[in-house]
Amino acid sequence: MQKKYICLYLHVHQPFRLKNYNIFDIGTTSDYFSLKNKQIFNKVSKKSYIPANRIFLRSLKKYKNFHLNLSITGTILEQMNCWDLDVLDSFKSLVLTKKVEIISETYYHSLASLYSLKEFKEQVILHKKIIKDLFNQTPTYFRNTELIYSDNIAQLVEDLGYKGILAEGTEKVLYWRSPNYLYQTNTNKGINLLLKNYKLSDDIAFRFSNRNWNEYPLTAEKYLHWIDNTPGEIINLFMDYETFGEHQWEDTGIFNFLEAFIKKAVRLGYKFLKVSQVNKYLSKKGVVSSPFIISWADTERDISAWVDNSLQRDSLHKLYLLEKDVLNSGNEYIIKLWRNLQTSDHFYYMCTKWFNDGSVHKYFSPYQSPYEAFNNFNNVLIDLKSNLLRRR
DSSP: OOOOEEEEEEEEOOOOOBOOOOTTTTTTOOOOBOTHHHHHHHHHIIIIIHHHHHHHHHHHHHOTTOOEEEEEOHHHHHHHHHHOHHHHHHHHHHHHTTOEEEOBOOTTOBOHHHHOHHHHHHHHHHHHHHHHHHHOOOOOEEOOGGGOBOHHHHHHHHHTTOSEEEEEOOHHHHTTSOSSSOEEESSSSOOEEEEEOHHHHHHHHTTTTOTTSTTOSOOHHHHHHHHHTSOSSEEEEEEEGGGEETTEEGGGTHHHHHHHHHHHHHHTTOEEOOGGGHHHHOOOOOEEOOSSOBOSSTTTTSSHHHHSSHHHHHHHHHHHHTHHHHHHHOOHHHHHHHHHTTBTHHHHTTOOOOHHHHHHHHHHOSSSSHHHHHHHHHHHHHHHHHHHHHTO
């Protein structure tokens, strides 16, 4: 008897972080981005991308039933292309096995789906193009930035021709149902909907190295025992690629766990699926509707990580207010600057939450406080706006 299927999906992303841009820089330079971006990229590549890709490549070649799904933002692909082609080649090597599927998203990892449908569609097209150019794949599945999802967003994605979409398996939309089945969207055609099992995903992504966790240490045997005893047909494990080596450092044993998990799962009879394979093995168990917006971020599983406070909302409003003038300028340099400012990380850094969620935000932020992030971002916005005025 076939055991449950596993869908392993990893998200690869690094933003172009802003440099310290104060009021005296306004009008003097439009060089907004930090030199530390290259340093951070090199660190993450050494700690995460290169060693994890070695493990994945070995596993893809060794195990017939192991497949992998990736989404890779345009911003990190630009960094690879600019700073280390070996890293890019390591991802290309995975795709060349024909056992890795790349999932579409917004090129700039933006919140455009919430603020500008025209810009959202343009960024999806840009992302699809770079994936085709670099990996010779045309994605058929979509994941929105931070798994931001609603019925309206699903309809947009369906209209763009995608066959499926990924989302968070939160009780907010599932109620009594399990995320461990294939569902369909509440849209005209009802495309495939794959929902993250956030408990099992977060056991690796967030709890793996926590010595205060009552299940520490997590072993491959223990984890597979949990999967064995989880009802359903498919376990969707969605997490950041940087989980392996960057969020969970090598000395935690994360790489040993990863390799052992893949090996033991395959030998026990589990089949890891590419997202486009799910129709071959599973039938849809009904419609899941999300009339409100959800995401995979924070305990609320909503969009409060980016739009909860006035700092964030004010910055986003001002940014998208520039859309018409930016696009009408026809200046590719200005347009690219504006689009890089849309990356959701900039607004994540402005979050003022406390407790566990606040600690996570602080861990990822290059700023001392959300207010510093806000001031820095808005100094850049002022310069961008004055730059537009000068070019009229």
